[in-house]
Amino acid sequence: MGCIAFIGLGLYGLRDISIGAIEYLRRASRVFMEKYTSILPDFKKEELEVIIGKKIEVLTRGNLEEESGEIIIESAKEGNVAFVSIGDPLIATTHISLMLSAIRENIKVLVFPSPSIINGVIASTGLHIYKFSRPVTLTFIEEKYKYYPFTAYSVLEDNLKRGLHTLFLLDIRISENRIMNIKEAVNVLIELERIEKRQIIDEELTIGIGIARSTAPDECVYVDILRKLKEFDFGPPPYTLVIPGLLHQTEIEALNILGKADKEKLLRWNQRIKSSFLGRI
Amino acid sequence: MGCIAFIGLGLYGLRDISIGAIEYLRRASRVFMEKYTSILPDFKKEELEVIIGKKIEVLTRGNLEEESGEIIIESAKEGNVAFVSIGDPLIATTHISLMLSAIRENIKVLVFPSPSIINGVIASTGLHIYKFSRPVTLTFIEEKYKYYPFTAYSVLEDNLKRGLHTLFLLDIRISENRIMNIKEAVNVLIELERIEKRQIIDEELTIGIGIARSTAPDECVYVDILRKLKEFDFGPPPYTLVIPGLLHQTEIEALNILGKADKEKLLRWNQRIKSSFLGRI
Incomplete structure (x- = not known):
C-alpha cells in the first residue's frame, strides 16, 4: 500500500x-x-x-x-x-x-x-487576519435557473453588522471559460441589493478592495467605492474582492499605501459602518 | 536602493x-x-x-x-x-x-x-474554511496586573451564536519560556466563564479540538469535551485550539477520522448549539 x-x-x-x-x-x-x-x-x-x-x-x-x-x-x-x-x-x-x-x-x-488566497490577501492589503469573518463564494447569477447567490449577500450583511471584513471567492469555471472579474462581482452584489433591499450595498458608498494576481510581480490592488471599482482595469485574472468592515488606523494606512485608497473615503466608510451597521443584530 | x-x-x-x-x-x-x-x-x-x-x-x-x-x-x-x-x-x-x-x-x-496555522488547521481537521469566523489570540491571565483576555471570550460567544468555528491562537512567549498548552488554554476559558457567567463554556458540554504540531509527521489532533481535552497528552508544542460551531456532516466525518472524535458527542454538540446559541443575537 x-x-x-x-x-x-x-x-x-x-x-x-x-x-x-x-x-x-x-x-x-x-x-x-x-x-x-x-x-x-x-x-x-x-x-x-x-x-x-x-x-x-x-x-x-x-x-x-x-x-x-x-x-x-x-x-x-x-x-x-x-x-x-x-x-x-x-x-x-x-x-x-x-x-x-x-x-x-x-x-x-x-x-x-x-x-492560499487568504494568505495572499493579507499580504496584498495589510488587513488584519483578526478582522476577517467567514469568507464566502460569490457565483454568477443564473437567470435561466432562477439562481441568485443570496448566501453571499447574507454573509456580507452579518459580517458588516459586526464591523468585520468579508472576503469574496469569485466564481471560476475554467471548462466554460468564465472567470468572474471585479466588475461582474460588483454587479452581482448590486443586483442582490436590488432584489433584497436591505441597504447593505450602495455603489456610491460601499468601499470595495479589488485584488488581481495577489502577490504576483504584477499584482494589482485598488480600493474605492464600488462604482469606481467597476470602472478600474485590473488586468488579467485571478481576482478577489474584499468588502471591509470597520478599519483600524494601521489598515487605513496600509490600504492607502498598497491600494491607492483615499483616506477620507475610508474614514467616511468607518462612519457609515458605525451609524448604519454596528449593533444592528 | x-x-x-x-x-x-x-x-x-x-x-x-x-x-x-x-x-x-x-x-x-x-x-x-x-x-x-x-x-x-x-x-x-x-x-x-x-x-x-x-x-x-x-x-x-x-x-x-x-x-x-x-x-x-x-x-x-x-x-x-x-x-x-x-x-x-x-x-x-x-x-x-x-x-x-x-x-x-x-x-x-x-x-x-x-x-500559516490557518492552512494547517484546515489540513489537520477537515473543517470548512467557510465556517470559520474571526480567529482570536488567547493570552495568559496575569492576575498581578488584573489582566484577563475577555476579548477571546466575547469573540467565542459571538461566533457560537452564529454557529461558526473559532480558532484560538495560543500565547507564545519564547523569551519567558512560556508556551500556552491546550490544558492551560482550556483553563483560561473556564476561568473567563467563571467570571463572566454568560454560559458560553461548560467543560462537560463544550467540544474542543486540540491540535499539536499541525501537519508535522507527528501531528496530534484530539477532539472531545473540554474536561477530557485537559487530560489528553498532546506532546510537544506548538498548539492550537478550535471550538467548533455547528458542524456539517462531512466535518463530523473528518473529525471522527482525523481527531478520534465520538460522532455521538459531536451530534449532541450540534444540538446544543441549535438550542442554546443560534439566533440569540
Missing part, C-alpha cells in the same frame, strides 16, 4: 512550491493535478515536469467529483502518488473528501501545505 | 520553504530572522544556512518593536535583504508595519507567502 501527498502550488508560477513537495514529487510514481477550480498566473506545467523529471496527469472535475478521485486512490494502492492543486491543497472541500476516502482505505496521507 | 523580501517558513522544519524563497535567499546580501512569536518543529537554522550559503541573523522583539525593524530598513538601503519568519510572513501585524515603513522609504518589497 502506498501513499497520497496533497501538494499545493501556492499563488504564483513555481515560486511557492515547497522544497518538501519537490523532493516528494521527484520520487512519486504518479503525479496528478487539478486545475479547474483556480488560476495560477505564469505557471507552466512543462517547467514543473522538467524539475520533477516526470509527466503530470491533469484530472477533470468529473474524475474528482463523479468518480470521487478513484484514479488517485487506485494508483496509491500501488505506489506513492501526488495530488497537486493550486493555492492551498486542502481548502477545497472536495479535496478533504478525497483525503478521508484514502484514509478509510488505509492509504497513508501526507500534506504539503501552501499559501 | 535595495529590497526587502518577506519570507515565510511555513509549519514544519524546512519542508514548507518555497523554491522562490530559497533562490532569493541564496542571492540576498543579509538574512534576518524573527523567531520569538512562533515555534517551528524540527527546524534547524544551521541547515537552512548551509542550503542558502550564508549566516542568518536572529532578531529580538526589541529590534522589531521598539526599534521598528530599523536594522532591516537600513540594510535594505544598501542591498537585497530577507526577513524570514515562521508560518506566513505577513499574518503578524508588526510585519505589516515594517513592510509599510519600507515602502515609505522607497524600498522595494517582495513577499514569499507561506502556509
Whole structure:
C-alpha cells in the first residue's frame, strides 16, 4: 500500500512550491493535478515536469467529483502518488473528501501545505487576519435557473453588522471559460441589493478592495467605492474582492499605501459602518 | 536602493520553504530572522544556512518593536535583504508595519507567502474554511496586573451564536519560556466563564479540538469535551485550539477520522448549539 501527498502550488508560477513537495514529487510514481477550480498566473506545467523529471496527469472535475478521485486512490494502492492543486491543497472541500476516502482505505496521507488566497490577501492589503469573518463564494447569477447567490449577500450583511471584513471567492469555471472579474462581482452584489433591499450595498458608498494576481510581480490592488471599482482595469485574472468592515488606523494606512485608497473615503466608510451597521443584530 | 523580501517558513522544519524563497535567499546580501512569536518543529537554522550559503541573523522583539525593524530598513538601503519568519510572513501585524515603513522609504518589497496555522488547521481537521469566523489570540491571565483576555471570550460567544468555528491562537512567549498548552488554554476559558457567567463554556458540554504540531509527521489532533481535552497528552508544542460551531456532516466525518472524535458527542454538540446559541443575537 502506498501513499497520497496533497501538494499545493501556492499563488504564483513555481515560486511557492515547497522544497518538501519537490523532493516528494521527484520520487512519486504518479503525479496528478487539478486545475479547474483556480488560476495560477505564469505557471507552466512543462517547467514543473522538467524539475520533477516526470509527466503530470491533469484530472477533470468529473474524475474528482463523479468518480470521487478513484484514479488517485487506485494508483496509491500501488505506489506513492501526488495530488497537486493550486493555492492551498486542502481548502477545497472536495479535496478533504478525497483525503478521508484514502484514509478509510488505509492509504497513508501526507500534506504539503501552501499559501492560499487568504494568505495572499493579507499580504496584498495589510488587513488584519483578526478582522476577517467567514469568507464566502460569490457565483454568477443564473437567470435561466432562477439562481441568485443570496448566501453571499447574507454573509456580507452579518459580517458588516459586526464591523468585520468579508472576503469574496469569485466564481471560476475554467471548462466554460468564465472567470468572474471585479466588475461582474460588483454587479452581482448590486443586483442582490436590488432584489433584497436591505441597504447593505450602495455603489456610491460601499468601499470595495479589488485584488488581481495577489502577490504576483504584477499584482494589482485598488480600493474605492464600488462604482469606481467597476470602472478600474485590473488586468488579467485571478481576482478577489474584499468588502471591509470597520478599519483600524494601521489598515487605513496600509490600504492607502498598497491600494491607492483615499483616506477620507475610508474614514467616511468607518462612519457609515458605525451609524448604519454596528449593533444592528 | 535595495529590497526587502518577506519570507515565510511555513509549519514544519524546512519542508514548507518555497523554491522562490530559497533562490532569493541564496542571492540576498543579509538574512534576518524573527523567531520569538512562533515555534517551528524540527527546524534547524544551521541547515537552512548551509542550503542558502550564508549566516542568518536572529532578531529580538526589541529590534522589531521598539526599534521598528530599523536594522532591516537600513540594510535594505544598501542591498537585497530577507526577513524570514515562521508560518506566513505577513499574518503578524508588526510585519505589516515594517513592510509599510519600507515602502515609505522607497524600498522595494517582495513577499514569499507561506502556509500559516490557518492552512494547517484546515489540513489537520477537515473543517470548512467557510465556517470559520474571526480567529482570536488567547493570552495568559496575569492576575498581578488584573489582566484577563475577555476579548477571546466575547469573540467565542459571538461566533457560537452564529454557529461558526473559532480558532484560538495560543500565547507564545519564547523569551519567558512560556508556551500556552491546550490544558492551560482550556483553563483560561473556564476561568473567563467563571467570571463572566454568560454560559458560553461548560467543560462537560463544550467540544474542543486540540491540535499539536499541525501537519508535522507527528501531528496530534484530539477532539472531545473540554474536561477530557485537559487530560489528553498532546506532546510537544506548538498548539492550537478550535471550538467548533455547528458542524456539517462531512466535518463530523473528518473529525471522527482525523481527531478520534465520538460522532455521538459531536451530534449532541450540534444540538446544543441549535438550542442554546443560534439566533440569540
